[in-house]
Amino acid sequence: MKLLERLATDAFEDEYFNMLFDKINKIYFQDIFREEVEVLNEKELIDILRFCDILSNSTNNKHKNIAYKVVTLLYPFYKEKSYFKTVSTAALSKIGNFPALQLLNYDVSLPIDREIERDVKKSIQHIDDFGNIFLTDSQFSLYHQMRNASVFSFSGPTSMGKSFMMKIVISEQMKKGKKPNIVVIVPTRALIHQFATEIKKDLQHQLDNQNYTVLTNGNLEGVNIEGLHLIMILTPERLLSYLSEDDYPEIDCLFVDEAHKLASDQDKRSVTLYTAIERAIYANRSIQLFFASPNVSNPEVFLKLFNKDAQHVFYSNESPVxxxxxxxxxxxxxxxxxxxxxxxxxxxxxxxxxxxxxxxxxxxxxxxxxxxxxxxxxxxxxxxxxxxxxxxxxxxxxxxxxxxxxxxxxxxxxxxxxxxxxxxxxxxxxxxxxxxxxxxxxxxxxxxxxxxxxxxxxxxxxxxxxxxxxxxxxxxxxxxxxxxxxxxxxxxxxxxxxxxxxxxxxxxxxxxxxxxKDWKKINEILDNKEQIHMNPTVSNNLEKNLTYIVDAIQNKEIKKINKGEQDIVHYLANIISIDTLDLETDYQTPIISNLIKNNHENIIDIAKEKVQNIEVPYHILKTNQHMAVEQQESAYQFIIENEDNFKKTLFPRKIDYQNCLAILNQFYDIYKWDKYEKRLKSKNSLKYFALLMNNWINGTSLNEIINQSIDYAARNKRNISYYDDENRKQYDVFLRKNRIQVNTLINDLIKEIEEILRFTIQKYVNHYYLLLEENYGKEQAGSNWSNYLEYGTRNSVVIILQNMGLSRYVANLLIKEHPTYFTINDGTLINVQKESLLKVLEEGSIEEQEVLMYL
Incomplete structure (x- = not known):
């Protein structure tokens, strides 16, 4: 052990240091909770800062974290003390926490060797593409390892800046001679907008110079991408939709943000995330793959899940805050x-x-x-x-x-x-x-x-x-x-x-x-955050619930596990059944590979039997593994059986309430919603969703939809369930003057648009359209209502603008009030007169902000 390491270890274990460390923690507590605050005497302050300096010279993250903690605990009380200024600057320089140094901004002189070391570090750890930004030691170590990797998985504290590190690597990727098309998978639509905004804001110069465009949906219809390279911020579902199109550009580089979602054992979307990644790997076997997760101490597990080299990993518990x-x-x-x-x-x-x-x-x-x-x-x-x-x-x-x-x-x-x-x-x-x-x-x-x-x-x-x-x-x-x-x-x-x-x-x-009733077994959550081991949902279920998965493949009833686990078991049973189709080629999915490795060929044989008579085209099954094989086959057979009257199978050109209701009733039967969709189990509810669907697709504003819903509820004296100011559940006749009821209706409506229209119904509409396109060809397949549901409009330019990042509200407003600033040719947006458009928009308005950011 080197001398500095031994000194740091001795300091870390020193009884006097730990007494002082407990004391400054107590002082901090007293200040926060407004107790009478104790103070360190001059000797104690000097001594603990000496310990801090020693600890900061260690290479052990635990020692460096304690050194930084000492600085932050002392700062509110001793920030004007000259000795604190000197030692804190020296310690932070040694740790390499340049954001904290910039925040303190002390004008102090360090010993010449420390000054040189700090300046060299700053020079090396400066990131040119991001202005006056200097990486911490931990960030720089990650950057150095990740920049030339083809597969990598990293994890660190939330405050380490995972998104920022991904943006740095994306910036590096954009400079390559062969420009890659890049996808970032994020868990929710809310996060799409945030990440796209950050990319546009932080990398605008590189985007322009390297001919990249940022998109927020996998739908490229009407988007002029000639001569451009793509950065797409997508949910797993949107990535699968993109991969279902054979003629779309190949994805060369895939970043998985919040990768720990692959281990959400009660959420079946963790399996959808797995499926989206697996399909992207299948589409491009040489795809670059990066996983980012918070606080996961075994980040290699995500590489292993997809049979990738598990050596290319980085884990740090060193937090810059x-x-x-x-x-x-x-x-x-x-x-x-x-x-x-x-x-x-x-x-x-x-x-x-x-x-x-x-x-x-x-x-x-x-x-x-x-x-x-x-x-x-x-x-x-x-x-x-x-x-x-x-x-x-x-x-x-x-x-x-x-x-x-x-x-x-x-x-x-x-x-x-x-x-x-x-x-x-x-x-x-x-x-x-x-x-x-x-x-x-x-x-x-x-x-x-x-x-x-x-x-x-x-x-x-x-x-x-x-x-x-x-x-x-x-x-x-x-x-x-x-x-x-x-x-x-x-x-x-x-x-x-x-x-x-x-x-x-x-x-x-x-x-x-x-x-x-709250905070049971609290220490299991709050203690030992450095030891958070994850086991992906797919791996966990293949280990623990394989018997139930076999039962699900054979359509047997499953009772002994909870509803969330049942959903995942059925999902995996569906995936295994569909994955057996790959065995006719030279490709084995990670799940099939796992089963073979563990001598479960009998399960593969059972799954093969399930799909041996399925006629749904292979590529549609593979990009829709979230949907039961039986549902997909039922829809496909409906189309086949009505080929002689194929117009009956198409989405109507006219979109009104009656046609929306007819489609929903048809889907209820052919997709067996009474069995598979809890939220759409009641056929009576389809009248309400048809009304909502008609308004949404035809571009009716959210405000207008809300007003119509309020009018309808009041006029028809509809009963509404809500919670009063005392948090008691009530069920009363709707009154438009009752603001609690009005707000309940609004929030429920917003949720139904997001979760039922734009998610559940949209996925069925998209699947059905893929079947139509496969059977009749794109020219004869009719309108794709899937896009209309996703974007809440039938206007192709409004769809394109939303795909570029604009909100539905702003996109509609711009096309309605300022259409002359947009050049459109054959449904494709060719040009936007951005500068001229900005001149007619109100300064500081949301329209101006979005145009500046996204167009």
Whole structure:
């Protein structure tokens, strides 16, 4: 062991150091919870800074993290002390945390060898394509390993900046002689917009110079890509849709963001993600493949899943932002402070005998900082945001803040409804955020929060999906995502957003318990975040549920596992059955390879029997493995049986309520929705969805759809289920003056558009159109309603503009009010007179912002 390493190890284990470290943790706690703050004497301060300097010279991440933690704990109290300035600058230089150094910005002189070492590091770790950005040591090590790799999997703390590291590698890829077409898979549509915006913002110069265009959908119809290379930000479903088109450009490079989603064992979309990656690999056997995940200590598992070389991996627990974790139990009036030296328990006056609830505590602890408040459901986020805004909302907003908030309110009134609760919250500097909010609203809320105009944001699991909204304080009110308990990786992905790189040295995480049923087995979640091992859903089920999978292949009833597991088992049974078709070629999918390796050829034989008489074309089965073979075959046979009257099988040219209802009724029968689709199980519900579908496809604005729904509910005295202000479930006749009912209707409607129209129904429409195209050819297959459902319009140019990143609202507005600025030839967008268009748009408007960003 080298001398510096031995000294660091001795310091780390030193009893006196650990006493001092416990003391500064306690001082930090006392300050946060407004207790009388102890102080270090001069000797103690000098001594702990000496320990910090020694630890910073280690190559051990644990030692470096402690050194950085010492700096962040001391900073609020001793930042003006000259000795602190010198040692903190030296320590951060040695650690290579240049964002923190830029934040401190101390003008101090270091010993000449330290100055030279820091300057050399800065020179090497500077990234030319991103302005005045210097990588941390950990980031630079990752960059150095990943830049020339063809396959790679990396993981680190949320604050390490996974998305930023992917953008650096994308920038490198764009400079290659043979320009690759690049796809980034993200888990949700909400994340598509964010990542596309970041690419456009951070890499605009490279995009222009290297002839790249950024798209947010796999539909290239009408997009002029001649002479251009592609960067596409897609969900797994959109990637599968892209891969279903034989004549689309080949994908050369695939980035999988939030790769831990491959191990979401209760979510069948983890299997869809696996399928999308497997299909992309099949389409291009030499594809470059990169996985990025948060806090996963075995990132090689994602490479192994696809039979790739598991040596090309990187894992770091070194965080460029320090975090303090507090568990506040309001029921027993105790605070547990989770430190590197164990859990320290306190009974501060702030929570003792105060009869506080979670909202009271948030107000007391927020201290004028940016605050993310995680709620386990959409309804809870809205309810708590409303309550908080009424109790503690801001009353002293500046004139410029009021203007920006008022601009956002006007957008909400136009797009949603004047009675939407988000308006009331915003007036008090509070907001809520969830995935199904319209894109324009999400973007506005995110910008207001990032710019500090609003300081309290109540949000749902959208943040778990990777939406980048860090804050000084993260409050976690439930250890659940919906009805499911957190997995450790989910908790730390969320908690990791405490502390904003480049803005703060540290962040605070507050887990609050104010109900008896919450936060069971808490230490299993909060302790030992360095040891988060993942087992992908596919691998896990092949190991543990193989008997059930065989039963599902044979259409036997499965009872002994929960509904989420049953869905995944049926999905995998379907995939195995379809994958056996590949055995007629020289290709084995990873799942088939696994079965053969483990001597389960009998299962393959059973699966072969299931598909031996299936007539659906192979490539359609393969890109629609989420859909049961029986469903696909039923739809295909319907088309075959009606070939003599083929017009009966086509989507009608005229799109109105009657034709929408006819299609839904037809799909209900041929796709057996009563068996396979819980949300569409009742045939009576199809009348409602036909009405919604007709309005959406024909471009009716969301505001108009909402107003029609309110009018219909009021006129027909429709009963509505909702929760009152006391959180009691009610079922009453709808009254348009009842704002709770109006907001419930609006949020339910928005969710139905996103989850039923644009997801569930759209996937069936897309599948059916592929069958029509296969059977009749593209010229005779008729209209593709799938695109209309996805984009909420029949206007081809509006579709193209949305694919380029614009919101539905802005795309419709531009084509309606400013059509002359767009040159269209045979359904393809040839040119946009961007500069001229900007001159007629209101300065600072959402239309101007989106045109500047995406066109």
């Amino acid at each position: 320090s975090q303090q974790l507090f568990y506040v139990d309001l029921l027993i009036e105790q605070v547990a402070h989770y430190t590197e030296n164990g859990i320290k328990e306190y009974y501060p006056n702030m929570v003792m005998n105060q009869n506080l609830d979670s909202l009271d505590l948030i107000e007391k602890l927020s201290q004028g900082q940016s605050n993310l408040i995680y709620c386990h459901s959409r309804r809870d986020a809205v309810t708590k945001a409303r309550q908080f805004s009424l109790l503690y909302g801001e009353e002293t907003l500046t004139r410029s803040q009021k203007k920006r908030i008022n601009d956002a309110i006007q957008i909400i009134k136009k797009i949603v409804h004047p009675d939407y609760y988000l308006i009331d919250c915003l007036k008090k500097g509070v907001a809520y955020h969830f995935g199904s909010l319209p894109q324009v609203l999400r973007y506005n809320i995110e910008q207001l929060f990032k710019d500090g105009v609003i300081r309290y944001l109540f949000c749902t699991s959208t943040l778990l999906e990777g939406v980048n909204l860090p804050a000084k304080n993260v409050f976690i009110l439930k250890n659940k995502n919906g009805n499911r308990n957190f997995k450790k990786v989910d908790f730390w992905n969320l908690a990791g957003r405490a502390g904003r790189l480049k803005y703060e040295l540290s962040g605070n995480i507050f887990c609050i318990r104010d109900e008896e």
